[in-house]
Each structure stands twice: as structure tokens, then as C-alpha cells.
Amino acid sequence: MGIAGVGRDNLRAVAVDGDFAMRPDDLRRQMVADRAAGLLPFFVVATIGTTSSTALDPIRAIGEVCREFGVWLHVDGAMAGTAALCPEFRHIQDGLELADSYAFNPHKWMFTNFDCDCLWVADRAALIRALSILPEYLKNAATAAGAVIDYRDWHVQLGRRFRALKLWFVIRHYGVEGLRAHVREHVRLGQQFAAWVAADPAFELAAPAPLNLVCFRLREGGDEANRALLERLNASGKLYLTHTVLDGRYTLRMSIGGTLTEERHVLAAWKEITHEE
Numbered sequence: 001m002g003i004a005g006v007g008r009d010n011l012r013a014v015a016v017d018g019d020f021a022m023r024p025d026d027l028r029r030q031m032v033a034d035r036a037a038g039l040l041p042f043f044v045v046a047t048i049g050t051t052s053s054t055a056l057d058p059i060r061a062i063g064e065v066c067r068e069f070g071v072w073l074h075v076d077g078a079m080a081g082t083a084a085l086c087p088e089f090r091h092i093q094d095g096l097e098l099a100d101s102y103a104f105n106p107h108k109w110m111f112t113n114f115d116c117d118c119l120w121v122a123d124r125a126a127l128i129r130a131l132s133i134l135p136e137y138l139k140n141a142a143t144a145a146g147a148v149i150d151y152r153d154w155h156v157q158l159g160r161r162f163r164a165l166k167l168w169f170v171i172r173h174y175g176v177e178g179l180r181a182h183v184r185e186h187v188r189l190g191q192q193f194a195a196w197v198a199a200d201p202a203f204e205l206a207a208p209a210p211l212n213l214v215c216f217r218l219r220e221g222g223d224e225a226n227r228a229l230l231e232r233l234n235a236s237g238k239l240y241l242t243h244t245v246l247d248g249r250y251t252l253r254m255s256i257g258g259t260l261t262e263e264r265h266v267l268a269a270w271k272e273i274t275h276e277e
């Protein structure tokens with residue numbers, strides 16, 4: 001919003017449900033209100049796995065609202081989007097055919113070195129129209145004949161690294177079954193960790209854990225106790241957790257997606273988390 005010059009005061013946060021997922025009814029309500037106020041909503045971002053909690057926005061219902069209002073829908077699949085490699089997790093993308101663009105990060109959960117983001121657009125012409133520049137010194141026969149795709153026209157800068165190459169090697173190395181095996185194992189470990197949290201009376205789950213990210217906290221001691229726990233864990237040098245705030249409360253985040261992470265690491269982490277409680 002800042003880069004496009006739209007201004008943060010024109011940015012709308014849409015209400016979320018009890019699972020922290022976007023509420024399509026509130027999206028619709030805000031669009032109607034903005035239209036009535038003479039404003040023109042034009043862009044919606046929904047998320048398949050929000051950063052904080054992996055909340056999965058209902059893409060189909062959001063997409064239908066966007067179609068109704070003629071608004072561009074971008075779906076951000078950051079980390080969780082990788083799960084869609086596995087047929088059994090592909091439901092997270094339900095309604096994605098209503099999106100105008102979609103992105104996910106192989107650098108987060110597809111064993112690819114930082115940085116690597118995959119971007120898909122339904123109609124590349126719209127993107128190219130907005131971003132293409134063709135000064136004299138860039139003109140060439142291949143471009144003029146439409147024989148090549150000039151990816152420089154797909155993003156803001158002109159220069160471009162060849163990130164697709166390393167992703168190609170990752171895909172060749174693991175194969176689709178290898179990638180799926182890792183994703184499935186990480187989800188299994190995430191669910192295992194969530195079960196340990198749920199079974200321990202000192203802890204609670206702070207949000208649904210649909211995949212490989214588990215948000216949890218100590219029941220007692222409030223934010224102070226949880227902050228102290230995070231600091232102790234990270235200072236131990238044995239594991240590294242990040243935190244967020246959910247429902248106004250400090251929350252720890254366990255994310256399982258490292259190439260070499262195994263069950264023994266997750267178990268060791270849980271022991272480290274619980275040993276002083």
C-alpha cells in the first residue's frame with residue numbers, strides 16, 4: 001500500500017472469526033460502506049496461513065465477494081501454501097480459481113535457500129501493462145516478435161536473479177514424492193507437538209494448528225511468564241522460537257519446516273520447553 005501510494009488510511013483491516021480467519025461478511029460490509037462513501041475498493045489480500053497463527057482464510061467465499069465487486073484478489077500462501085503439494089491438504093486452496101494472483105514461499109517450507117517466492121497470475125497482461133517499460137535500448141527482435149517472456153516486465157525492478165534455477169534443482173532432487181514426504185512428516189510432527197501441548201495442564205493452544213505451526217502459551221503467569229519462557233528457550237541455544245500476540249496475549253510459535261528436522265528434535269524441544277515449568 002505504501003509503495004503503490006494508496007496510503008495507509010485507505011487500508012482496511014477485515015474482522016476475523018474465532019479462528020483468526022477473515023470474515024467474508026465483514027469484507028462485504030466494508031466494501032459496501034466504502035462504495036457508499038464514494039471510495040473504490042480495488043484490491044483484497046487473503047491468506048492461506050496467516051503469519052501469526054496459520055489461520056486459513058475462506059478463499060472461495062472471499063473470492064465470490066471480490067468477483068461481485070470487481071476487485072483484484074491476491075492470495076498469499078507464504079509458508080502453508082506448500083502443503084498443497086499433498087492432495088490431502090489441498091482443501092486449503094479451495095476457491096483459489098477465483099483469485100487473480102497467488103504467491104507462496106519455497107524458501108519457507110520447500111527446502112529452498114532464501115530467497116524464493118513463486119508468483120502466479122491469472123492474467124499476465126494486467127501485470128505487464130502496469131509494469132512494462134520499453135526504452136530503446138531494451139528493444140530487440142525476440143521481444144518484438146513475442147517469442148520470449150520478459151520477466152523483467154512482471155516486477156518492479158529491471159534486473160532479475162535466476163531464482164527459478166535453484167527451485168528447479170530442489171524439485172529435481174526431491175521429486176514430488178520426496179517433497180510430499182517431508183511436508184507430511186512436518187505436519188505429523190506439528191500435530192504431535194500440538195497434542196503434547198493440549199495434554200499438558202500447564203499449557204494451552206492459542207489457535208487451531210491445522211498444519212506445521214503451533215501457537216501455544218503457558219496458562220498461568222500471563223505475558224510476563226510467556227516472555228520469560230521464550231527468552232529462556234532462545235538463550236539456551238538449543239532451539240529458536242518466535243512469538244506473536246493473539247487475542248491480545250503473548251503467544252509462542254513452534255514452526256516445524258526445516259529440511260533436517262526430525263522427531264527427536266521436536267521431542268528435545270518439548271522437553272526443553274517443559275523442564276522448568
Ligand SMILES: Cc1ncc(COP(=O)(O)O)c(C=O)c1O
Binds near residue numbers: 051077105116117
Ligand atoms: C503471510 C506472509 N506473506 C509474505 C511473507 C513474506 O514473503 P517474502 O519473503 O516473499 O517477501 C511472509 C513472511 O513472513 C508471510 O508470513
